[in-house]
Amino acid sequence: MLILTRKLGESLLIGNDIRITVTEIKGKNVRIGIKAPVSIPVYREEIYHAVLEENRLATTLTEIGDKQTTTMLGKLLNRYEMKEKRLSEGREEGSRDK
Amino acid sequence: MKIFTKRLGEITVDADQIIEMKAPILGFEQLKRFVILTEESNKPFSWFQSIENEAIAFLIVNAELIKADYNPDIPKKDLDLLEGEENDQGIFKVAILTLRRSPFAVTANLRAPIVINLNKRLAKQIVLEDDDYPIRYTIYEGSAETGENKDNEAAGIAGNKVPSPL
Numbered sequence: 001m002l003i004l005t006r007k008l009g010e011s012l013l014i015g016n017d018i019r020i021t022v023t024e025i026k027g028k029n030v031r032i033g034i035k036a037p038v039s040i041p042v043y044r045e046e047i048y049h050a051v052l053e054e055n056r057l058a059t060t061l062t063e064i065g066d067k068q069t070t071t072m073l074g075k076l077l078n079r080y081e082m083k084e085k086r087l088s089e090g091r092e093e094g095s096r097d098k
Numbered sequence: 099m100k101i102f103t104k105r106l107g108e109i110t111v112d113a114d115q116i117i118e119m120k121a122p123i124l125g126f127e128q129l130k131r132f133v134i135l136t137e138e139s140n141k142p143f144s145w146f147q148s149i150e151n152e153a154i155a156f157l158i159v160n161a162e163l164i165k166a167d168y169n170p171d172i173p174k175k176d177l178d179l180l181e182g183e184e185n186d187q188g189i190f191k192v193a194i195l196t197l198r199r200s201p202f203a204v205t206a207n208l209r210a211p212i213v214i215n216l217n218k219r220l221a222k223q224i225v226l227e228d229d230d231y232p233i234r235y236t237i238y239e240g241s242a243e244t245g246e247n248k249d250n251e252a253a254g255i256a257g258n259k260v261p262s263p264l
Contacts, residue, residue, distance in 0.1 A: 052125040
């Protein structure tokens with residue numbers, strides 16, 4: 001890994017269009033500003049890994065037997081049909097208030 | 099065009115139904131094109147089916163149905179990426195559902211919704227800055243009897259194959 005030392009307010013350039021700036025140093029915390037094209041997503045590493053793991057789990061566990069998935073969907077549907085109804089009722093009440 | 103899906107078998111998809119990922123679903127970087135498959139019998143749930151990998155389909159639902167006050171800020175740069183605007187009627191935030199065994203539960207990922215601009219057919223999985231929204235938001239907790247109840251009326255999953263928006 002390339003390791004560089006920077007002072008507060010100094011930046012790094014990665015390629016032509018990504019700039020990383022140290023904006024604040026406070027005890028053990030460092031605030032970092034990132035300027036990158038919109039096409040380059042920026043993630044906090046631990047959240048990135050947590051989401052990635054969850055995505056993988058989501059695809060594997062929908063492969064539980066079809067019957068189980070179907071049964072589960074049926075149960076959820078019962079619940080969410082009710083909730084959906086409540087939501088729309090709520091909206092109607094909201095509009096009546098105005 | 100015809101595509102084969104592991105879950106729903108062979109289905110016909112119009113080119114204008116295909117949704118392009120402007121940034122990947124994390125862990126599935128190679129998958130760029132998806133289609134939303136909604137079965138009449140399973141509404142409001144849908145499958146976010148990969149065009150490129152027949153085995154990959156995410157179970158999704160409009161996140162507002164799970165949490166009525168779900169209204170996270172979508173960063174301007176992401177709206178730009180999806181060619182949308184604030185309060186754009188074409189923009190939907192959908193949560194990926196995870197089915198868990200032992201104990202059986204269903205959770206929704208509210209922290210990293212797939213944000214879809216249906217008007218432009220563009221999408222991105224957006225990881226929210228706001229940590230009030232959990233990755234594992236429990237929407238159903240059941241007992242182990244799942245699948246045992248033969249009287250359950252839930253329709254077969256290979257029932258009506260109706261590709262449709264959310």
